[in-house]
Amino acid sequence: MRELEERIQAEGTVKPGNVLKVDAFLNHQCDVRLFDHMGAAWAEHFAGKTITKILTIEASGIGIACCAARHFGDVPVVFAKKAQSINLDGDQYTTTVYSFTKQKEFPVIVSKKYLNPGDHVLLIDDFLANGKALRGLIELCGEAGAIVEGIGIAVEKGFQGGGDQLRADGYDVDSLAIVESMDPETGTIVFRH
Numbered sequence: 246m247r248e249l250e251e252r253i254q255a256e257g258t259v260k261p262g263n264v265l266k267v268d269a270f271l272n273h274q275c276d277v278r279l280f281d282h283m284g285a286a287w288a289e290h291f292a293g294k295t296i297t298k299i300l301t302i303e304a305s306g307i308g309i310a311c312c313a314a315r316h317f318g319d320v321p322v323v324f325a326k327k328a329q330s331i332n333l334d335g336d337q338y339t340t341t342v343y344s345f346t347k348q349k350e351f352p353v354i355v356s357k358k359y360l361n362p363g364d365h366v367l368l369i370d371d372f373l374a375n376g377k378a379l380r381g382l383i384e385l386c387g388e389a390g391a392i393v394e395g396i397g398i399a400v401e402k403g404f405q406g407g408g409d410q411l412r413a414d415g416y417d418v419d420s421l422a423i424v425e426s427m428d429p430e431t432g433t434i435v436f437r438h
């Protein structure tokens with residue numbers, strides 16, 4: 246998606262440790278017009294598929310998933326929580342996921358009320374790096390008997406391999422910008438096309 250690539254080139258910065266910082270518009274300050282355009286792009290890609298629910302993971306996927314839902318008939322958006330809470334009741338689907346940016350393991354929890362057998366799920370997230378977050382969400386869908394129809398990602402760091410492994414496993418992964426390489430010394434960002 247050219248608009249997203251241009252924003253990354255204009256406002257993104259490359260940090261050591263394979264970190265692309267795009268918090269001016271994607272995952273700290275949020276550009277909702279851009280999010281709306283991203284939702285439209287996924288709706289075009291996944292047109293023809295039945296989507297009954299969007300599933301994401303807190304925190305950064307939530308706003309993007311909510312904007313995307315407007316393009317999928319206002320289906321419910323469920324976000325997996327990364328901490329137990331007294332506000333979480335009843336039976337839950339749980340797994341654990343290693344967080345790329347926080348560099349530690351988190352529980353990933355969805356109430357059984359909100360993920361059901363027969364749900365046709367679109368997974369949405371801001372970043373795809375090693376694929377840990379998505380593998381966790383896929384596991385929860387498997388526990389629930391829900392079908393993963395596709396995966397919509399804003400920024401995939403292709404060189405980390407998580408996206409290609411998911412594609413090899415048969416998932417329809419639509420990443421709107423795929424970073425093929427990036428250099429913290431020069432700030433150069435190269436996209437896959």
Ligand SMILES: O=P(O)(O)OC[C@H]1O[C@H](OP(=O)(O)OP(=O)(O)O)[C@H](O)[C@@H]1O
Pocket residue numbers: 272302303304305306343344345346347370371372373374375376377378379407
């Ligand atoms: O493909 P992966 O290696 O799993 O990396 C991608 C995940 O990393 C980030 O989450 P993170 O837990 O770092 O932080 P967040 O709270 O900003 O969502 C991002 O939001 C994705 O969920």
Ligand SMILES: O=c1[nH]c(=O)c2nc[nH]c2[nH]1
Pocket residue numbers: 263264265266267268272345346372373374
């Ligand atoms: O802001 C971010 N930049 C990244 O490079 C990244 N990788 C996973 N999650 C990420 N979030």
